[in-house]
Amino acid sequence: MEKKRILFYNGQLLIGGIERVLTSYLQGLANEDDLEITVLIKENNPEKNIFFKDIPEKLPIVFIKTEEMVAFRNKIKEKRKKNIFCKMLYPILLSYERWYMRKWLKNYMKENENKFDVVIDFDMSLGKYLNLINLPKIGWIHYTLTKKMQNKKKERRFRRRLGKYDKIVAICDEMKEEAKNLFDVPEEKIKRIYNPFDIEKVKREKEITEDESKKYLQDDYIVAVSRLVEGKGREDLVEIYNELYKKEEIEEKLYILGEGPVSVKLEKRIKELNLEDKIILIGQKKNPLPWMKNAKIFVHTSYGEGLPTVFLESMISGTPVIAYDCPTGPKDILGRNQYGILVKTGDKEKFEDELSKLLKDKERRKKYIEDFNKEKLREFDIEYIKKQFKEVINIGD
Secondary structure, X not given: OOOEEEEEEEOOOOOOHHHHHHHHHHHHHOOOOOEEEEEEEEEOOOOOOHHHHXXXXXXXXXXXXXXXXXXXXXXXXXXXXXXXXXXXXXXHHHHHHHHHHHHHHHHHHHHOOOOOOEEEEOOOOOHHHHHHOOOOEXXXXXXXXXXXXXXHHHHHHHHHHHOOOOEEEEOOHHHHHHXXXXXXXXXXXXXXXXXXXXXXXXXXXXXXXXXXXXXXXXXXXXXXEOOOOOOOOHHHHHHHHHHHHXXXXXXXXXXXXXXXXXXXXXXXXXXXXXXXXOEEEEXXXXXXXXXXXXOOOEEXXXXXXOOOHHHHHHHHOOOOEEEEOOOOOHHHHHXXXXXXXEEOOOOHHHHHHHHHHHHHOHHHHXXXXXXXXXXXXXXXXHHHHHHHHHHHHOOOO
């Protein structure tokens, strides 16, 4: 059997939605007899590349930037605010790394041009280097494209980059329509493939609990899981909880899982509201599934998504979702309120009202999960997704 030789590229293996989906693909495809996969990662950062251990051992992994290079740059980055020399050195390092990456990729693709049949730019961060790759290229769109339209220069640049891919995959229907309507991507060039899920693996891992976490999981709570960055709307979530608490419409605690630059702002606001005992910043968890399983409701106030992986994980774990109906993704999972609750993005009052009602309605929470498992879940099964994936990579066949 002739194998399809695939080079999977991604920038990093940090905690994040794209990285989680990447490892789901690699785990699902690693044992396929007709595929030969090599994984190419931009940065070798053992401290932060959380998902490195989740890549199947049989798959070779190649790093572009060395561990020493990444560690030195990060050290300079940390010191730049207090050290004028580091402040001046940091942009020089970034410039050098861009030059280094271009040179490295050029040499690597030249030396290995006969070893691969197709290159998958999984996080679409190879944009400025696509001309160095003389192989069929597939780009994977994970986020809404509407923001690309806000800056004419960025729009033109992104439009040119889209034209360099032989095929494009969008992870939800809305995203596919954006690519077609906003960037004139031809119908025959783009395909929608939902993110894959090893459903049985999720069911197993939702039972695993760290000992230090058990005390938290015994309480009644609602949960949110994401990186703590601007755009995820965690400030909205704190305000929503505060209003419900003042009205005595919520007894459950709010657990916020994740790390990021917004955490300091959130911690300050929680203290201002005297809610330290009610809203708990749990931090980053490698396995958030037990936290989802034991929650009453999964809450999500993001202003933009791709296909929110955490919705699927929560629903498979048995916990219904209420979320902002942000651009791309939520409707593909929750339908039009068939399998959960969608609220107009930014409408905190409506979110408060829907959350309050859902907390009081156990039967409704149960029905969302039952209907999802019966009618929708199969569309995300890894076996179903693998068939679609193989259709896409057969470029020119």
